[in-house]
Amino acid sequence: MASKHHGMLPFKGLEHLCEIGPFRPGRFARLFSNLPPLYVDPLILHEIGKAGGKMEDKGAPNLTGNVPAGMIFFGQFIDHDITLDDSSSFTATNDPQNTENVRTPTLDLDCVYGDGPEAHRYLYDGAGKLLTGADYADPANPNDLKHNDLPRTPKNTAIIGDFRNDENRIISQLQLGFLRFHNTVMDLVAAKPNAPSGAQLYNxxxxxxxxxxxWVVVNDFLRTICGNWIVDDILANGRKVYRPEHICAHEPFIPIEFAAAAYRFGHTMIPQKFSIKPGGPKHDVFGTTLGTGFKPVTSPNEVVEWEAILDSGNGLFERAGQVDTKLAKLLLDLPFMPPTTPAFERSLATRNLLRAQSFLLPSGEQIAAAMIAAGADEITTDMIEKVRDAGKKLGLPKATPFWLYILAEGGAIGRMDENAQGKKTFMKGEGLGPVGARFVAEVIIGLLELDSRSYLGSNRNWSPADGADKIGVNGVTTLYQLLTA
Incomplete structure (x- = not known):
């Protein structure tokens, strides 16, 4: 069971040295192939990431002021939509060019739709709608818990496009929310005058x-995590760092620096306890209510009410933890791992550090300097030095692994925005710092811009707030609105 959880897939190993070869579609690749890899003694990494060590959040949790806890799980959902590496190992050197990304490197919801109603008929009802637990519930019993669950086999395996989207209760309910949203949109399109039918209706x-x-990924998630200034700058002035068109003839790919380091920032933002009902009790992230995953809903207490963990407009939502070098205690001694597992393998922090090193990633300082050289002038050498000081406090005297750099930058500098006077402001811990924000936002926006089927790749003037695709009075423009439409 442990191997199915986020970041816990089996370590099969690729026993060959890293090489820089021609781009291969469907594989990870490097953005900074010209930078030398950082090496840190693995025992030092064990010490940094161990339970009770320097990364454990021992005091009262430091929470953000305005980042909803649900956004962190949405970040995990996005990750599952664009990446799945089931072959690399932290016990062998891994070559990203030979590490297959099982997911398509596009934000196309293949984790929801699979390959469509013809290839993956088991996900559909035969008329283009996606199956939910309600299709298996007693229609005469509104209290049947299947109404608020994913569709499942008799052995309770979720019938969904990506098995990982059942690994905890929050992401399971997110998956259900997207299934329901598709079915709602099917009804809305079918009700229009001269509506299409059959395959055209589904498409x-x-x-x-x-x-x-x-749209929600760019204008809700990225703006919350990376800040408005970075998102606006990338959309208006173009990408400076993630430019696959200069590497692989416009083929989008997932940079290994993103998958193995930069996009793992959410691990530090997971609160150890939070409520999924407004005013309700707080539950351990791996407790019986939020679950260890891959189980059906067994109580109404497990059904997420989205206003509890997303911003519905009233500001009364559970906050995510701050971006810093601290992780919840449970993440440094994962409770679902077998007790015989070595301590370093039970720590998510240590696993992240070892996995990143297995891909021969450069240091965060080197990547930051390369981003400055590429034109990211919001990053300064003073910022790099400030993060370097944070790395030294963790026991890294020479350089900082990229994942730790991203976390330390968030805590030491924070999310950048611009005030009404045009002056840049920074909010420590509220989101990603300049390096992390640009790196993450450029990759995600770039994946969309290089996909001719996406709204940014085919119609940059599209908006859910107006036009033929508008849903409801004001349109669906936030994650909360999408999940409650």
Missing amino acids: EAHRIVTWHYQ
Whole structure:
């Protein structure tokens, strides 16, 4: 069971040295192939990431002021949509060019739709709608818990496009929310005058749902985590760092620096306890209510009410933890791991550090300097020195692994925005710092811009707030609105 959880896939190993070869579609690749890899003694990494060590959040949790806890799980959902590496290992050197990404490197919701109603008929009802638990519930019993669960086999395996989206209760309910949103859009499109039917109806609903999802990723998730200034700058002035068109003839790919380091920032933002009902009790992230995953809903207490963990407009939501070098105690001694597992393998922090090193990643300082050279002038050498000081406090006298750099930068500098006077402001811990924000936002926006089917790749003027695809009075423009439409 442990191997199925986020970041816990089996370590099969690729026993060859890293090489820089021609780009191969469907594989990870490097953005900074010209930079030398950082090496840190693995025993030092064990010490940094161990339970009770320097990365454990021992005091009262430091929470953000305005980042909803649900956004962190949405970040995990996005990750599952664009990456799945089931072959690399932290016990061998891994070559990203030979590490297959099982997911498509596009935000196309293949984790929801699979390969469509013809190839993956088991996900659909035969008329283009996606199956939910309600299709297996007693229609005469509104209290049947299947109404608020994923569709499942008799052995309770979720019938969904990506098995990982059942690994905890929050992401399971997110998956259900997207299934329901598709079915809602199917009904809305079918009710229009001169509505399409059959495959055309499904295709139109699929496009509308996917474009709404992509809009929410850019304009809700990225703006919350990376800040408005970075997102606006990338959209207006172009990408400076993630430029696959200069590497592989416009083929989008997932940089290994993103998958193995930069996008793992969410691990530090997971609160150890939070409520999924407004005013309700707080639950351990791996407790019986939020679950260890891959189980059906067994109580109404497990059904997420989204206003508890997302911003519905009233500001009364559970906050995520701050971006810093501290992780919840449970993440440094994962409770679902067998007790015979070595201590370093039970720590998510140590696993992250070892996995990144197995891919021969450069240091965070080197990547930051390369980003400055590429034109990211919001990053300064003073910022790099400030993060370097944080790395030294962790026991890294020479350089900082990129994942730790991202976390330390968030804590020491924080999310950058611009005030009404045009002056840049920084909010420590509230989101990613300048290096992390640009790196993450450029990759995600770049994946959309290089996909001719996405709204940014095919119609940059599209908006869910107006036009033919508008849903409801004001349109669906946030994750909360999408999940409650």
